[in-house]
Amino acid sequence: MKGPYQLTVQRRRELSAALRAADLEPLQQQQQQQQQQQQQQQQVQQLTEVVTVGVQTDGEPAHAEAAPEKQQQQQQQQQQQKQQQQQQQELEQLQQELGQLQQQLQQLNQLQQEWQQKEQEWQIQHEELSKAKEAERERAETVQRELGATRVLLLETQEAEQQLQQHMEKEQQQLQQQLQQQREKEQQQLELQRQELQQLQRQLEAADSELQQQKKHYEALLATHNNRAAAEAAAAAAAAAAAHAQQSRELQMASVAVQTTLELQQQQQLEQQQQETQTELSLLEPLLQQQLALQQQQQQQPASAAAAAAAGSTKPRTCDAETQTALLQHRSVKIQRR
Known part of the structure; x- marks a missing residue:
């Protein structure tokens, strides 16, 4: 036609x-x-x-x-x-x-x-359509550039998250190893202290038996010798022996109390370290969850809106990564101080 x-x-x-x-x-x-x-x-x-x-x-x-x-x-x-x-x-x-x-x-x-x-x-x-097509092409190129930059930032953020996760896992393993070693060491120290206490108890029992024997001996001497001076000397010797035994017992009990106090302090320090570690982990966990939620939202959004949403969401993710890095540095410093 x-x-x-x-x-x-x-x-x-x-x-x-x-x-x-x-x-x-x-x-x-x-x-x-x-x-x-x-x-x-x-x-x-x-x-x-x-x-x-x-x-x-x-x-x-x-x-x-x-x-x-x-x-x-x-x-x-x-x-x-x-x-x-x-x-x-x-x-x-x-x-x-x-x-x-x-x-x-x-x-x-x-x-x-x-x-x-x-x-x-x-x-x-036709000229208006050509201008509109040119403007649309420029906008598409701009969106593509922004999308490429956003993808680069997203990859960098993901790499930072992976490194942070690996660093956290490594630190957690180190902390667990340190805690395990410290617990084993404490158990060994407690076992040594139990052995020392048992030995002290045996020594005290031996000292008590010796005192009883000395008492019986002095009582026998007092029975055989009604001499008052001998009796007083025997009583003074028995009192001195009892005082010496009581003093040695008090010293041993004081050393045990000091060791127990040190153990309690170490146990408190360990508990405090564990609490601080758990607190830091609880602070880092919401940040990781927030980053995962942002990544899921970016994957669910369309490509044209993903560019704009991704351009606005990379800044908080970068701030989160910097915050996590600062927390990890602070945590490393605290571990080194300990």
């Missing part, structure tokens, strides 16, 4: 061909012939009037001689009139066709103006 533009062009070509076919020169020639015929008719009429006057003056013989010429002239006039009528009709028909062609030409000019106006509008629309 032909479009409106092709139909208009074809119609315009047909009208141009018709105008070329209906040239104005034949019309001018016909008008000149018509003028010549009118002049000839006027001359014939003048001659007819002259002949008529001559016939009236000269008489019937002259009239009889002029009759054939008059008939011939009348026939010629009739033929010329018919030709003039035909030419007039053809001229009117040509004028009508010329008027129609002029109307069609005006319509074509109007259509051409409308077509030019449409072409201008289409050109403007």
Whole structure:
């Protein structure tokens, strides 16, 4: 199917061909012939009037001689009139066709103006569309660049999170190993202290038995010797031995109390370290959960909104990573101090 533009062009070509076919020169020639015929008719009429006057003056013989010429002239006039009528009709028909062609030409000019106006509008629309496409392409390139930068930041953040997680796991393993070693050491110390206490108890029992034997011995001496001085000396010796045994027992109990106090302090320090470690882990855990939630939200969002959302969410993730790194550094310093 032909479009409106092709139909208009074809119609315009047909009208141009018709105008070329209906040239104005034949019309001018016909008008000149018509003028010549009118002049000839006027001359014939003048001659007819002259002949008529001559016939009236000269008489019937002259009239009889002029009759054939008059008939011939009348026939010629009739033929010329018919030709003039035909030419007039053809001229009117040509004028009508010329008027129609002029109307069609005006319509074509109007259509051409409308077509030019449409072409201008289409050109403007095409330029606007080209500008819009260029702007859209620039926006797409900007979004692609931002998305690429966001992906790079996301990868860096993920790497930082992995390193942080590995560092935390490593520190946790080290802490667990330290706690395990410290517990084993404490258990060994407690076992040694139990052995020492058992040994002290055995020594105390031996000292008690020895004191009992000495007491029995001195009592026997007192029984055999009623000497007051001997009895007093024996009592003083027994009191000195009892005081010495009591003093040694107190010293041993004091050493056990000191060791127990040290063990309690170490146990408290261990518990405090465990509490601080748990507190730090509890502080880091929400940050990791928040980062995982942000990553899931970014993966669920569309690509066009992911770029904008990702550009806004990388900053808090970077801040979280810096916060976690600072906490880990602080934690490492505390462990080194311990």
